[in-house]
Amino acid sequence: MNKFLSTSIGRKVIMAITGFFLITFLLVHLGINLSLFWGKEAFNGASEFMATNGVIQVMQYVLAAGFIMHILLGIRLELKNRASRSVKYVMNKPSENASLASRNMIITGILVLLFLILHLKDFFVQLKFNAKGGFDTDYDLVTALFKSPLYTALYVLAFVLLGIHLSHGFQSAFQSTGANYNKFKACIKNTGIAFSILIAVGFSSIALYFFFI
Amino acid sequence: MTTLNSKIPEGPIDKKWENYKAHTTLVNPSNRRKLDVIIIGTGLAGGAAAATLGEAGYNVKVFYYQDSPRRAHSIAAQGGINASKNYQNDNDSDYRLFYDTVKGGDYRGREENVYRLAQLSGNIIDQCVAQGVPFAREYGGTLANRSFGGAQVSRTFYASGATGQQLLLGAYSSMNRQIKAGKVKSYNRHEMLDVVIVGGKARGIIARNLVTGAIERFGAHAVVIASGGYGNVFYLSTNAMNCNATAAWKIYKKGAFFANPCYTQIHPTCIPVSGENQSKLTLMSESLRNDGRIWVPKNLEDVKAIREGKLKPTEIAPENRDYYLERRYPAFGNLVPRDVASRAAKERCDAGFGVNKTGYAVYLDFADAIKRLGENTVKERYGNLFDMYQNIMGDNPYVTPMMIYPASHYAMGGTWVDYETMTTVPGLYAIGEANFSDHGANRLGASSLMQCLCDGYFVLPATISNYLNQDIHTGPIKTDSAEFEKAEADVKGLIDKLFAIKGTKSVDHFHKKLGKIMWDKVGLARNEKGLNEAIAEIKAIRAEFWKDVRVTGKPDQFNNELEKAIRVADFLELGELLAIDALNRKESCGAHYREESVEPEGPQKGEAKRNDKDFMYVAAWEYMGEGKEPKLHKEDLKFEAIELKQRNYK
Amino acid sequence: MDFTLKIWRQENANAQGSMKEYKVTDIDADTSFLEMLDVLNQQLVDKNEDVISFDNDCREGVCGTCSLYINGEAHGPKKLVTTCQLYMRSFTDGQTIYVEPFRANAFPIVKDLVVDRSAFDRIQQAGGYTSFNTGSAPEANNILIPKEAAAEAFDAAECIGCGACVATCKNSSAMLFVSAKVSQFAYLPQGQVEAAERVMNMVAQMDAEGFGNCTNTGACEVECPKGISLENITRMNREFLKATLVPK
Known part of the structure; x- marks a missing residue:
């Protein structure tokens, strides 16, 4: 396994597997968040479930580990990639041959990470360790935060960035694990784009909804 | 004075090679590691020889001017490689391949060499397939063949229009295996600038390191020249820009005779010269003539109108076209041998019928083939060539006929070698296009790949032991002499x-x-x-x-x-x-x-x-020193297994 | 046509390089890019200056010797051609053209626009072959290969090893090059025996040469003059997983 992890392809596979894992997490998270539309009780119920369910409790740590690996490995790969061309081109036209998303994974990734830290501070830590940040219920905490224009704007921006990140990351994970068979290629690509839009629009719409009501 | 001894083994022609192998002197596998061989060039001949000699256990050093062995110009061969497998059940045999090659060479090749070539041709295909060369296949999974260059049987194996590339990469891969095993040492960007003769034997080379400019010495028990042909003497040719005759020329000046230099092949289907800055001519596979029809306008007025851009070739009615090959050679038509096709094109152009601005181009027309086979089939067969043409000329050959003109392509002549591929200098060998022996005065399509690989995989590795066995106690060749x-x-x-x-x-x-x-x-x-x-x-x-x-x-x-x-x-x-x-x-x-x-x-x-009365010989020239006329030596050619005939393609 | 050329000049591997400006005039549109550089070099010879070194050989797009990063793209703006098959009609009269070497630390500069791509050879030496000694091959038609498999193997084997994929990739990754060879053998029965070792060794050598990691941007496929498909990388990833995860 060590040997596997020391190869370029091995590392990319780990990026892909952790990526898949984070994709799954995003889906669950979105599901929970969407329950906000069904009102206070629904969301609080879902929140309660997340806080108490045994599997989820265990998965929290796995998720954290997956996140950290994805981030650290991503940074490490990026450093190595940058180091493999010391002298840059004077004239380069990368947009001629690759998408914006694919070329800027590290940037979208780090921006999303910064948001994630903020997000953890404002939601996760509050909900878990800080007696709901002084609010009565989880629902109140969440809806209150979305009243802040700055926070909401950041939130929406972060999910647009995450969507961009995913638009490449989703298909890239299939490619890195060798699953991007020609037969499924178009399907994987389209699903990836649909998924990215779902995540970006899904999360953002909640924030905007609570901002405007 | 050196005399020519071609060292032909005894026995009937089809048993000679077997006889040779049965009686030649061998080198024990444990002694081979004491013997060093230098090879110049990593094309099909050099690459194949390096791989095979390495496998056998010799220490091989290969030198090439390119940055990688995979760039040797064998890579540009398109059409295919002949072999007498008779997979198509059309009465092919070693004899028939031999016959076609000798006849195609107009009875100026060495009969015994050609027969051996035919006999070994099948093994080459086996070897290449095992290497993973992706030859074209039939639906049943067997190898596909096509008829090539006017052959009456389908014996040409091919990998789309990149057969040379695929065969070269096969030889390259085998050589790479030996490089990894430490048996072949590879010197890229090194150009041999002289051979070193010690005690009458080739014992090493002087090479220039093309990166640092350093002049370096390398010793070995034998030196093999596999540096290709001299087509670039014409400046514009289908050869690569850096193809050169320096290795062959340096050994000529050190005593290796140079044979039949006047046998240079002009390939009929090349893209015509377009302007002053032209640096090379691009060949398009001769297979195009299988389905394309060659013509020029019948009337000089039409020619004039075409050159002025007032008339398109497609607008010329069939009765106003001169399909001159079909007219002159009804039996073979567009599939006459290369030299005949080339001269016929020149004849028409010299008579003023050339169809481009320079007046040196004829049409190669696929309109009938497209009508007969459909555009898809034509695309399948020649798609890459059509694309290449379109890219260079900026003209769509599916719509307008291609323009072609002959260009210098291949050198049948080369360093004189005996049956063992040894030159007149002991321990100095020449294989592939660099030697002269197999193609006579004209080479048939899909035969060069065959000969290069035959020399490299089978002939040289089997003959070199007969020389190297003397050197098992010699020890490494010192380069401070x-x-x-x-x-x-x-x-x-x-x-x-x-x-x-x-x-x-x-x-x-x-x-x-x-x-x-x-x-x-x-x-x-x-x-x-x-x-x-x-x-x-x-x-x-x-x-x-x-x-x-x-x-x-x-x-x-x-x-x-x-x-x-x-x-x-x-x-x-x-x-x-x-x-x-x-x-x-x-x-x-x-x-x-x-x-x-x-x-x-x-x-x-x-x-x-x-x-035949006066010229049925190989002209082998000996260098006599600067400013002196070279001396002619004649190796008389005998044809016992084949009847001499004047070629007739009418 | 007239052009202003900005060309990378560098005396040798260790020297400091820089872009120098040159002008060429009266170039025919049917002149190839390298012939245009020939014209420029002739001018330099006339002025008794050192010519611009650039790699080139067959000039028919198959040897893979020519390189050049032209106006921000490997082998220039036209797709599916090598630099030697790029004609000046692809440019506009008066245009400024940037000409740089293929850049990657694994491709050190030799001089001017010439780079050392021997890393590619070493990767091939690590496993790009089948282990058949000459003479030991079975009769060719004993190995049946479906027509399609042969065609797909050919498509992968068409790689000319020019290095445009590395030069283009923002990470200087050599995955497309390596995968083309791995993929060729993966399609063929002859390649199966050594499949696991091959992919492991070639990938290990690729990493050791200092190429970057593939991030699946797909730029290599777009700029590849031979249209080598990204699918080869997918396949190599698969072969690699198979080789590392399936116990021998």
């Missing part, structure tokens, strides 16, 4: 001399000038007057070169101008020998066409006429 000392000093002297001239004209200037003389007077059609003029003119250019060439840059750095200067200096000498040989051979045979030697009358009137 006086002979190495002198050879190195000579090479350095040559380089110093080139830089010291500080003239006014570029190397290319001289190369172009030489090329023009070669093409005009020693090209498709030759005559005594022209050849004599050419010899005088080449001498004059050579003198001017040594007075007025300008080599920029420095000797001890990467310097392409210096590389070119050294090569062109050799071409300027080789060109003269080529003309001398052409002058000597007062007959028309194969690709060598002397205007004086044609059928005077009858249905064949005007066609090339061979003269």
Whole structure:
């Protein structure tokens, strides 16, 4: 396994597997968040479930580990990639041959990470360790935060960035694990784009909804 | 004085190779590791030989001017490789392949070599398939074949239009395995600038490291030249830009005879010259002639209108087109051999019927094939060639006929070798296009790949032990001997001399000038007057070169101008020998066409006429020293297994 | 046509390089890019200056010797061609053209626009072959290969090893090059015996040469003059997983 992890392809596979894992997490998270539309009780119920369910409790740590690996490995790969061309081109036209998303994974990734830290501070830590940040219920905490224009704007921006990140990351994970068979290629690509839009629009719409009501 | 002994083994022609192998002296596997072999060139012949000798246990050193062995110009061969497998059940056999090759070469090749070539051809395919060469296949999974270059049987194996590439990558991969195993040591960007003869034997080389400019010595028990042909003597040719005759020429000057230099093949289906800055000519596979029809307009008015852009070729009615190959050679039509097709094109263009601006182009038309087979089938067969044409000419060949014209392509002549592929210098070998032996005066399509691989995989590895067995106690060849000392000093002297001239004209200037003389007077059609003029003119250019060439840059750095200067200096000498040989051979045979030697009358009137009585020999030239005329040695050719016939494609 | 050329000049591997400006005039549109550089070099010879070194050989798009990063793209703006098959008609009269070497630390510069791509050879030496000694091959038709598999193997084998994929990739990754060879053998029965070792060794050598990691941007496929498909990388990833995860 060590040997596997020391190869370029091995590392990319780990990026892909952790990526898949984070994709799954995003889906669950979105599901929970969407329950906000069904009102206070629904969301609080879902929140309660997340806080108490045994599997989820265990998965929290796995998720954290997956996140950290994805981030650290991503940074490490990026450093190595940058180091493999010391002298840059004077004239380069990368947009001629690759998408914006694919070329800027590290940037979208780090921006999303910064948001994630903020997000953890404002939601996760509050909900878990800080007696709901002084609010009565989880629902109140969440809806209150979305009243802040700055926070909401950041939130929406972060999910647009995450969507961009995913638009490449989703298909890239299939490619890195060798699953991007020609037969499924178009399907994987389209699903990836649909998924990215779902995540970006899904999360953002909640924030905007609570901002405007 | 060296005499020519071709060392043909005893026995009937089909048993000679077997006999040879049964009686030759071997080197014990444990002794092979004490023996070093230097190979110059990593094309099909050199690469295959390096791999095979490495597998056998010899220590091989390969040298090549390119940055990677995979770049050797064998890579550009398109059409295919012949083998007498008879997979198509059309009565093919070793004999028939032998027969076609000897006849195609107009009875100027060595019969015994050609028979061996035919016998080994099948093994080559086995070897290549095992290497993973992705030959074209039938639906059942068996190998596909096509008929090529007018052959009456389908014996050509191919990998789309990139057969040479795939075969070369196969040989390259085998060689890579030996490099990894430590049996082959690879020297990229190294150009051999002399062979070192010690005690009458080839014992090493002097090479220039093209990156640092360092002049380096390398010793070995045998030296193999696999450096390809000299087609670039014409400046414009289908050869790669850096293809050169330097290795072959340096060994000529050290005693290896040079045979039949006048046998140079002009390939009929190349993209015509477009302008002054043209640096090379691109060949398109001859397979195009399987389905394409060659023509020029019948009327000079139409020609004029076409050149002026007022008329499109598609607008010329069929009755106003001259399908001159079909007209002159009804039996073979567009599939006549390369030399016949080339000369016929020249004849039409010289008569004023050329269809491009320069007047040197004819049409190759696929309209009928597209009608007959559908565009998809044509695309399947020739798609990559059509794309290539379109990219270069900016014209769509599915709609407008292609324009083609002959170009210098292949050198049948080369270093003289015996049956063992050894030159007249002991321990010095020449294989592949670099030698002269198999193609006679004209090479058939899909035969060059076959011969290169045959030499590299099978012939040289089987014959070299007969020489190397003497050296099992010799020990490594030391490179500090006086002979190495002198050879190195000579090479350095040559380089110093080139830089010291500080003239006014570029190397290319001289190369172009030489090329023009070669093409005009020693090209498709030759005559005594022209050849004599050419010899005088080449001498004059050579003198001017040594007075007025300008080599920029420095000797001890990467310097392409210096590389070119050294090569062109050799071409300027080789060109003269080529003309001398052409002058000597007062007959028309194969690709060598002397205007004086044609059928005077009858249905064949005007066609090339061979003269077996006076010229059925290999002309092997010995270098006699600077400023002296080379000496001609004749190796008489005998044809026992095949009846001599005048070629007739009518 | 007239052009202003900005060309990378560098005396040798260790020297400092820089862009230098040159002008060429009266170039025919049917002149190839390298022939245009020939014209420029002729001018330099006339001025007794050191010519611009650039790799080139067959000039028919198959040897893989020519390189050049032209106006921000490997082998220039036209797709599916090598630099030697790029014609000046692809440019506009008066245009400024940037000419740089293929850049990657694994491709050190030799001089000017010439780079050392021997890393590619070493990767091939690590496993790009089948282990058949000459003479030991079975009769060719004993190995049946479906027509399609042969065609797909050919498509992968068409790689000319020019290095445009590395030059283009923002990470200087050599995955397309390596995968083309791995993929060729993966399609063929002859390649199966050594499949696991091959992919492991070639990938290990690729990493050791200092190429970057593939991030699946797909730029290599777009700029590849031979149209080598990204699918080869997918396949190599698969082969690699198979080789590392499936116990021998």
